[in-house]
Amino acid sequence: MTAFSTEIKIAGVTFKNPVMNASGTFGNGREYAELLDLSKLGAIVTKGVSLTPWEGNPTPRVAETPSGMLNAIGLQNPGIDKFIDRELPFLEEVRSSGTRVIVNVCGHSVDEYVSVIERLSDKPVDMLEINVSCPNVKEGAIAFGQDPDMLRDVTKACKSAAKQPVIMKLTPNVTDIKALAKAAEDGGADAISLINTITGMKIDVEKKRFLLANRTGGLSGPAIHPVAVRMVYEAAHAVDIPVIGMGGVISGNDALEMILAGASAVAVGTATFHDPDAMIRIIGEIGEYMEKHAVTDINELVGAVS
Amino acid sequence: MSKNVSVAKIIKQSELAEGIYDMVLDTPLSAEAAPGQFVALYCSDSSRLLPRPISICSADAAAGTLRLVYRVVGAGTGEFSKLSAGDSVRVLGVLGNGYPIDEARDKKVLLVGGGLGVPPLLFLAKKLSEAAGSDAAPAAVTAVMGYRNLGLRFLSEDFSAVTNAIDTSDDGSFGFHGTVVDAIKAKDLNFDIAYSCGPLPMLRALASLCADKNIKCYVSLEERMACGVGVCLGCVAKTTGVDAHSLVKNTRICTEGPVFDSRDIEW
Ligand SMILES: Cc1cc2nc3c(=O)[nH]c(=O)nc-3n(C[C@H](O)[C@H](O)[C@H](O)COP(=O)(O)OP(=O)(O)OC[C@H]3O[C@@H](n4cnc5c(N)ncnc54)[C@H](O)[C@@H]3O)c2cc1C
Ligand SMILES: Cc1cc2nc3c(=O)[nH]c(=O)nc-3n(C[C@H](O)[C@H](O)[C@H](O)COP(=O)(O)O)c2cc1C
Ligand code: FES
Numbered sequence: 001m002t003a004f005s006t007e008i009k010i011a012g013v014t015f016k017n018p019v020m021n022a023s024g025t026f027g028n029g030r031e032y033a034e035l036l037d038l039s040k041l042g043a044i045v046t047k048g049v050s051l052t053p054w055e056g057n058p059t060p061r062v063a064e065t066p067s068g069m070l071n072a073i074g075l076q077n078p079g080i081d082k083f084i085d086r087e088l089p090f091l092e093e094v095r096s097s098g099t100r101v102i103v104n105v106c107g108h109s110v111d112e113y114v115s116v117i118e119r120l121s122d123k124p125v126d127m128l129e130i131n132v133s134c135p136n137v138k139e140g141a142i143a144f145g146q147d148p149d150m151l152r153d154v155t156k157a158c159k160s161a162a163k164q165p166v167i168m169k170l171t172p173n174v175t176d177i178k179a180l181a182k183a184a185e186d187g188g189a190d191a192i193s194l195i196n197t198i199t200g201m202k203i204d205v206e207k208k209r210f211l212l213a214n215r216t217g218g219l220s221g222p223a224i225h226p227v228a229v230r231m232v233y234e235a236a237h238a239v240d241i242p243v244i245g246m247g248g249v250i251s252g253n254d255a256l257e258m259i260l261a262g263a264s265a266v267a268v269g270t271a272t273f274h275d276p277d278a279m280i281r282i283i284g285e286i287g288e289y290m291e292k293h294a295v296t297d298i299n300e301l302v303g304a305v306s
Numbered sequence: 307m308s309k310n311v312s313v314a315k316i317i318k319q320s321e322l323a324e325g326i327y328d329m330v331l332d333t334p335l336s337a338e339a340a341p342g343q344f345v346a347l348y349c350s351d352s353s354r355l356l357p358r359p360i361s362i363c364s365a366d367a368a369a370g371t372l373r374l375v376y377r378v379v380g381a382g383t384g385e386f387s388k389l390s391a392g393d394s395v396r397v398l399g400v401l402g403n404g405y406p407i408d409e410a411r412d413k414k415v416l417l418v419g420g421g422l423g424v425p426p427l428l429f430l431a432k433k434l435s436e437a438a439g440s441d442a443a444p445a446a447v448t449a450v451m452g453y454r455n456l457g458l459r460f461l462s463e464d465f466s467a468v469t470n471a472i473d474t475s476d477d478g479s480f481g482f483h484g485t486v487v488d489a490i491k492a493k494d495l496n497f498d499i500a501y502s503c504g505p506l507p508m509l510r511a512l513a514s515l516c517a518d519k520n521i522k523c524y525v526s527l528e529e530r531m532a533c534g535v536g537v538c539l540g541c542v543a544k545t546t547g548v549d550a551h552s553l554v555k556n557t558r559i560c561t562e563g564p565v566f567d568s569r570d571i572e573w
Contacts, residue, residue, distance in 0.1 A: 024538070025533070025538065026537055027535075035311065047539075053552055053553040053554050054552075054554070055552070055554035055555065055556055056552075059529055059530070059543075060529070061539070061540045061542070062530050062538065062540035067352075067353045069356060071538070071540065073538065073540060076554060077552055078553040078554075079553065082553055221355055222355075271355075273355060273356055273533050273538070274352070274355040274357075276311055276535075
């Protein structure tokens with residue numbers, strides 16, 4: 001048995017391993033505490049937090065699709081004050097085990113992102129992840145992450161308000177992901193993460209109705225994995241900042257594809273709904289691969305595809 | 307109460323009525339299960355990612371068994387219906403809050419079920435009947451169970467064995483001809499608490515009847531679920547007041563429910 005290290009570093013923050021949950025699929029960790037050992041994770045990423053409580057969309061909000069699902073939750077959350085009050089103390093406890101805490105932030109305007117970020121400035125949080133798939137209400141509801149100029153501006157504003165390193169989370173619903181990745185880097189992002197969900201639609205043929213009340217929803221799960229790997233590869237080659245890869249990861253092999261494509265770390269979302277133990281299993285499978293291939297440092301694998 | 311994923315063996319499975327299956331699982335969850343709670347079963351075909359929520363129809367802690375009664379409506383339940391004794395299935399549970407059974411004490415209880423809302427009420431009826439003679443005993447229990455037609459009647463005998471049961475059918479093929487709420491009105495049933503599960507129109511009518519009479523009514527709600535454990539916020543119901551989790555008016559059926567006081571729901 002060879003000794004190997006799974007430790008990675010993003011923007012000066014060390015992670016014990018490259019596996020974390022994807023925002024919105026793990027609550028704030030607490031809900032899964034009975035089902036898995038949170039201290040084994042590289043990081044916990046919170047559900048999106050906004051300035052005020054967001055009520056989300058009407059139901060049905062979720063629909064299963066082949067090897068995937070659509071969701072139109074609409075970022076229901078109690079807002080930053082309740083988050084700090086109720087969720088942070090628990091996360092602080094998990095953090096003392098060396099598992100990193102990343103707060104995912106959403107907003108309808110630059111000011112809203114900034115206000116949330118400011119309230120976290122003195123809190124025990126390792127990094128911030130900015131979800132730019134939210135509609136910009138001032139700019140005709142196009143998502144912040146769909147326009148390079150808007151993305152650069154929101155990144156700059158977040159960076160100047162933030163005391164912690166900032167990860168910009170990119171949406172795949174764009175023509176050229178490289179341009180968006182560069183815009184985030186130009187705005188000063190410390191890292192980028194991708195992909196968020198791919199917009200989709202499902203129709204009940206018998207009832208001639210949309211399955212989701214919102215009509216469209218975000219596709220996630222194994223169905224989107226090849227698209228995500230391609231986008232991670234393109235983004236990683238367009239920028240010099242670290243990339244966190246996600247989208248359909250359900251096995252160690254899927255995670256390794258992301259890493260070989262250029263991701264320094266990997267997030268697991270929908271897979272947890274299918275198997276609450278998925279992240280722990282994936283960490284184990286990455287270790288087995290490293291042993292088998294005599295890889296002593298996981299960083300050797302980052303972007304190693306040829 | 308703990309939640310976990312476990313693999314359970316099927317002890318037996320049979321078809322009760324057309325497309326309605328009765329599955330008995332060998333699982334330690336039987337010791338924790340309470341009426342109104344549910345489990346979620348994973349499909350073995352992994353292209354179907356999400357676990358299927360199914361109410362607990364009864365639990366026998368001594369025998370270590372859990373009984374589920376479900377209707378085949380799609381690919382997931384279709385897959386479950388093909389399992390037989392000795393096969394196994396992955397189960398997430400125990401989930402949800404369950405019916406507040408202590409509130410039945412000394413009360414005239416009405417159980418109201420419709421279609422696939424009937425199974426969880428059998429578990430409740432059994433628990434209420436076991437309480438007979440104890441401090442927790444209700445004053446009386448009546449069950450009104452509604453079915454579409456004779457062909458889709460199931461669990462009737464199980465109910466009659468533990469409680470005073472009235473059956474209704476939409477087409478008049480057996481029992482009272484009409485809906486459960488029609489039957490409650492026509493028979494002028496006298497009760498001071500109601501526990502129910504069934505299709506939304508039935509629950510809505512019952513909630514409105516109980517509101518008029520100022521009687522407490524518990525309803526068990528359904529919604530599409532992804533996680534089953536309160537993280538995805540897929541399964542919410544509109545509430546009259548601000549919910550504790552998100553401070554909006556959307557509460558999680560899988561976690562704060564599936565059983566709610568009907569007055570807390572925005573119908
Ligand atoms: C708390 C709760 C308890 C339930 N108890 C029972 C029960 O005791 N007996 C019973 O027969 N049915 C019950 N149901 C409904 C049951 O979950 C669905 O019939 C089942 O999920 C259908 O799966 P499928 O793959 O066969 O259908 P498909 O239509 O192929 O399923 C596709 C997706 O939609 C979901 N879905 C479809 N119908 C429903 C529904 N009515 N409610 C929630 N999700 C749905 C599935 O879970 C799956 O994710 C319950 C639902 C809930 C929420
Ligand atoms: C139910 C659900 C809720 C989500 N909520 C959020 C969120 O609050 N913030 C966010 O940035 N991404 C959110 N996402 C997107 C995921 O974090 C992830 O980017 C996407 O699902 C792809 O990964 P997966 O295929 O592993 O799920 C959500 C996804 C799902 C399925
Ligand atoms: S099913 Fe995910 S919160 Fe209820």
